[in-house]
Amino acid sequence: xxxxxxxxxxxxxxxxxxxxxxxxxxxxxxxxxxxxxxxxxxxxxxxxxxxxxxxxxxxxxxxxxxxxxxxxxxxxxxxxxxxxxxxxxxxxxxxxxxxxxxxxxxxxxxxxxxxxxxxxxxxxxxxxxxxxxxxxxxxxxxxxxxxxxxxxxxxxxxxxxxxxxxxxxxxxxxxxxxxxxxxxxxxxxxxxxxxxxxxxxxxxxxxxxxxxxxxxxxxxxxxxxxxxxxxxxxxxxxxxxxxxxxxxxxxxxxxxxxxxxxxxxxxxxxxxxxxxxxxxxxxxxxxxxxxxxxxxxxxxx
Numbered sequence: 424x425x426x427x428x429x430x431x432x433x434x435x436x437x438x439x440x441x442x443x444x445x446x447x448x449x450x451x452x453x454x455x456x457x458x459x460x461x462x463x464x465x466x467x468x469x470x471x472x473x474x475x476x477x478x479x480x481x482x483x484x485x486x487x488x489x490x491x492x493x494x495x496x497x498x499x500x501x502x503x504x505x506x507x508x509x510x511x512x513x514x515x516x517x518x519x520x521x522x523x524x525x526x527x528x529x530x531x532x533x534x535x536x537x538x539x540x541x542x543x544x545x546x547x548x549x550x551x552x553x554x555x556x557x558x559x560x561x562x563x564x565x566x567x568x569x570x571x572x573x574x575x576x577x578x579x580x581x582x583x584x585x586x587x588x589x590x591x592x593x594x595x596x597x598x599x600x601x602x603x604x605x606x607x608x609x610x611x612x613x614x615x616x617x618x619x620x621x622x623x624x625x626x627x628x629x630x631x632x633x634x635x636x637x638x639x640x641x642x643x644x645x646x647x648x649x650x651x652x653x654x655x656x657x658x659x660x661x662x663x664x665x666x667x668x669x670x671x672x673x674x675x676x677x678x679x680x681x682x683x684x685x686x687x688x689x690x691x692x693x694x695x696x697x698x699x700x701x702x703x704x705x706x707x708x709x710x711x712x713x714x715x716x717x718x719x720x721x722x723x724x
Contacts, residue, residue, distance in 0.1 A: 430455050430474070431583070432482045434502060434514070435492035435528070436463040438665065439554070442561040443492060443527070443587045448473055450586040457482045483517035488580070489524050495673060496530030496601075500538050508541055520546030523576065525583075527552045527568075529605065529670070531677050532598035533684060535571070539597045550576050551597065553604035554588060558665050565589045571599035602681050609678035612671055613695045614646040615712070618653065619719040632658055657716040668715075669708030672699040 433444045436458040448454050448471040455474045458464045464475045476482035479502060483489065491499050503524060505513035514524070524547060526535065532551070539549040550572030560566045566588035570577050577593045584591045594600045618639070625635040636658070639649045656664045679696045682689050702710075702718050 429453070429488070430486045432457070432476070432486035432489035432514070433492070434458070434479070434482065434489065436460075436467055437492070438558050439561045440492040441467055442558065443490075443554075443566075444473070445471065446561075446564045446587050447583070452583070452586070455482050455485050478512065479514045480512055480517045483514040483522075487519070487522050488583075489514055489518070489522070491524065491526045491528055493528045494670070495528065496526075496534040496538075499526055499528050499530055500534065504538065504541060510545075515542060515545060515547055518545075518547055521548070522546075523548045523550070523580070525550055525552050525580065526601075527554055529553050529608075529674055529677070530601050532571070532601040532605070532681060535598040535601050539572075548573070548576060549597065550580070551600040552584065553600050555604065555607060556588075561587070568592065569594045569600040569603050571595055571601060572597045601677070605674050605677035605681055608671065608674035609692060609695070611647055612675050612699060612712075613691060615648040615652070615715055616695060616698060616719070618644075618646060618648040619657075619716045622653065622716070623720050652713050653716075656711070656713040662711040662714045662717075664711055664713045666712050667708055668699070668703050668706055668710045668712045671712040672696075672703040675699045 430453045433454050433456045436444060436456055444454055444456055444467060455476050456464050456467060457476045457479060467473060468475050476485065491502060493499050493502065503514050505511045505516065510516045535551050542549050550570060552568050552570045554566040554568050556566050564587050567590040568584050568588040569592045571594050574593060581591060594603050622632055622635050626632050636649055636653045639645055652664055656662055675696045679689060679692050682692050702715060706714055706718060
């Protein structure tokens with residue numbers, strides 16, 4: 424299907440989905456949106472010429488392409504295929520053969536390939552296209568988008584991706600986008616943890632935290648956390664980067680799944696996952712992931 428004509432369904436009008444859907448509407452795409460929280464869809468529809476579907480099945484009947492932006496792959500599977508793949512009251516129950524689903528959530532790549540095989544039997548295509556760069560990137564349409572799936576589908580829908588991101592990659596076959604997204608977030612999470620431990624240790628040695636961060640940023644230890652998070656969200660005490668600890672922990676677990684499935688060493692991935700799991704348990708799913716700084720500082724010495 425040519426997604427520049429017809430309607431695109433967008434499921435998941437949350438912190439990321441709202442600005443992403445807004446940018447597609449601004450670009451002239453005809454959107455049909457759905458969210459479990461009807462207040463979100465009504466609020467967005469009030470600002471743009473956007474249709475609101477009253478059910479998942481209704482959305483599927485109206486669209487030839489459907490984008491999902493949901494918390495995890497299990498929720499995506501239920502929304503798309505129904506409870507235990509029963510194809511009742513779900514998107515795929517009314518999608519026509521040849522329709523396309525684009526999962527932009529951070530899902531398990533293994534689960535994505537399983538769902539792709541299930542949908543293929545119904546003549547429905549699936550590609551995965553998770554994103555990076557957070558709410559700020561979603562708002563500014565500067566997301567990095569890593570796409571897994573058929574190369575022809577990637578090219579066919581590239582114009583859609585370019586309205587919500589400015590760094591678009593075809594990562595490989597189905598599931599590749601989800602795999603590299605999880606692995607990227609693992610690298611980010613490991614770097615954040617290392618930076619927090621280094622700053623706390625430096626402070627206890629007598630260094631000023633701001634000076635530590637400045638030196639790291641002028642040296643080989645610089646990473647995304649030292650550059651974009653430490654002074655802005657950690658040393659300021661705001662802890663407002665806008666990404667939940669639970670989501671980071673989930674992504675790190677997914678990365679570990681990829682590492683273990685491919686029989687790769689997990690010398691660092693396993694203990695890093697353990698730390699993020701424990702922080703999620705102790706501080707709660709909705710705590711900001713930058714709270715790792717004070718979490719490390721309070722751990723038993």
